Amino acid sequence: MAGERKLCIFLFITLQFPLLQTAKILTICFIGGSHYLLLDEISRILHNNGHDVRMFLQFGEGMLPGYKLPPSPYPVSTYSLDEKYLKEYKEHFIENQKEFLVGRRGLQSILTFLGELSYQCNVTLHQSDILKFLKNEQFDIAIVDAFNPCTFLVSEKLGIPYIAFFPGIFGNALRVGIPTPLSYVPLFQSQLTDRMDFFGRLKNTVTFFVSHIIGKKIDSIFDNVIEEHFPAGSRPSIADLHLKAELWLYNVDFTIEFARPLLPHVQYIGGLLAKPAKPLSQELEDFITESGESGFIVVTLGSMLSSIPLVEFVKEMNAGLAKIPQKVIWRYQTSHWPEEVALAPNVKIVDWLPQNDLLGHPKxxxxxxxxxxxxxxxxxxxxxxxxxxxxFGDQYENMVRIKAKNMGTSIPPEQLKSENFAQTILEIIQNKSYKTSAMKLSAIRKSLPFPPDQQLLRWVEHIVQTGGGGHLHPYSYQQPWYQQCLLDVILFVTVCLTVTVYLIVTLFRVLIQKICSSGKQKQN
Structure with a gap:
């Protein structure tokens, strides 16, 4: 009897989750740093679950300063850009960092960066041998880094249906057609929360119209690439390629993001890199032990920023860290530390740090x-x-959400001085409400029905099994904009009301004239 029950349960589960044969999946990543870390994690998850995965990678070595790339369990097709160009691009990137650190971060810097991506895209599409090889592989699906428009163009060139993975918040919601009520969904670059007053809603509305203009400007940066590599009559637009994605996956969840409506083919899988902590090296553990009850803090300004190009900024940060009782583990390339700055006695700098494992440490x-x-x-x-x-980028918007959730606060880089840096650190550590909020969000995050890796796996397999995500796409993707906004209906109703009012007014005018004329005849 017990055996029959187990058999029934097994058959039920098997019918609910039919086995998927190995799928051939191409992941496309043309940017280093955290973008590569995410696409690598996605590739590993799919590979470890039995799928045939290959990555098309642009930069190769040097994408993560200070980080030693582990051996890849899946094959990688890679190429490097011209060394002279890479040197110039790196110098340009450092100059941009300096601008960001002093508070200059206008639209032009974003457009310039996308111009570099457009140039790189042109080089990528000229890699005829690699593209021919990838096309002959006949992949079932591609997963692309949707931050870079070039990944869409490469998928289109290869003729592979694709899933778009966006590495941040819903910053491109308007382009994907996600419903975005302006009264409570703050747009990207508005730096608003979901609780907007009148002027907040006004700002959000203005941002809505500006976003459309900027979107068209961004798309036009890739026009020359499209004209060169796609024949006339079948040239895609970046806007259409956004809507063509079988599925959209976002690296966020609603522990950080504000609650908002989503479409069926839009899913969130934030936290792929967040995992239970592993033991630290003995060197780091010994340093942390010295902190006693004060504990330690982790300092890192991103996977691509291995050092800070402004000495004055380093001095202020270092002086501020020297004023706190906690030990500090700071990711900073040791060979680039400025000689004129004496490292604070409570600070340890390392070329790379195991951030997830450090954040999981009890101290x-x-x-x-x-x-x-x-x-x-x-x-x-x-x-x-x-x-x-x-x-830069989405970082200001991300911190707006962290502040709104009372999990922390932020200091604009141009306002960072040693005194306010140290005071803010101590305020967050000593004010227990921040830790309470962080633990509450952690509990929410860990109690989600499915972990992000399973969400990723199930959705990718679903798209492959069903031959695409068309059944999840709204009909609005096929409607012109004026129908989506009901402008034709509004115009029709307006005309009907106008005609009706005109007829009523005309009728009353005729009646009044007749009444007045009959009254005059009686008097005569």
């Missing part, structure tokens, strides 16, 4: 971060308060 008190989504998701997972020093 950690705070994470000082640039506000990248991976760092914030790891902090949420382990219940660690955050002090943000946002530099």
């Amino acid at each position: 950690v008190r705070l994470l000082v971060t640039h506000g990248g989504m991976n760092s914030l998701m790891e902090a949420v997972y382990h219940g660690v308060p955050v002090l943000g020093i946002p530099l």
Whole structure:
């Protein structure tokens, strides 16, 4: 009897979750840093669950300063850009970092960066041998880094259906057609929360119209690439390629993001890199032990920022850290530490640090971060308060959400001085409300019905099994914009009301004239 019951349960589970044959999956990553870490994790998850995975990778070595890439369990097709160009690009990137550190972060810097991506895309699409090889592999699906428009173009060139993975918050919601009520869903770059007053809603509305203009400007940066590599009559647009994705996956969840409506083919899988902590090296453990009851803090400004190009900024940070009782583990490339700055006695600098494992240590008190989504998701997972020093991109928006959730606060880099840096660190550590909020968010995060790796795996397999995500796409993708906004209906109703009012007014005017004329005839 017990055996029959087990057999029934097994058959039920098998019918509920039919086995999927090995799928051939291509992951596409053309940016280093956290983008590579995420796409690598996605590739490993799919590979470890029996799928045939290959990554198309651009930069190769040097994508993560100070980090030693572990052996890849899946094959990688990679190439490098011209060394002269890479040198110039690195110098340009450092100059941009300097601008961000002094508070200059206008639209032009974003457009310039996307211009570099467009140039790199042109080089990528000229890699005829690799592209021919990948096309002949006949992949079932591609998973692309949706931050870089070039990944869409490469998938289109290869003729592979694709799933778009976006490495942050719903910053491109308007482009994906996600419902975005402006009264309570703050748009990207508005730096608003979901609780907007009148002027907040006004700002959000203005941002809505500006976003459309900026979106068209960004798309036009890739026009020359499209014209060169796609024949006339079948040239895609970046906007259409966004809507063509079978599925959209976002590296966020609602522990950080504000609650908002989503479409069926839009899923969130934030926190792929956040995991139970592993033991630290003996060197780091010995350093932490010296902290006593004060504990330690982790300082890192992103996977791509291995050092800080402004000495004055380093001096202020270092002086501020010297004023706190906690030990400090700071990711900073040791060979680039400025000789004129004496390292604070409570600070240890390392070329690379195991951030997730440090945040899972019982003596950690705070994470000082640039506000990248991976760092914030790891902090949420382990219940660690955050002090943000946002530099560019989505980092300011991310920190708005952290502040709204009372998990931490931020200091704009141009306002960072040793005194306010130290005082803010101590305020977050000593004010227990930040830790309480962080632990509450951690509990929410850990109690989600499915972990992000399982969400990723199930959704990818679902798309492959069903031959695409068309059944999840709304009909609005096929409607012109004026129908989506009901402008035709509004115009029709307006015309009907106008005609009706006109007829009523005309009728009353005729009646009044007749009444007046009959009255005059009686008097005569």
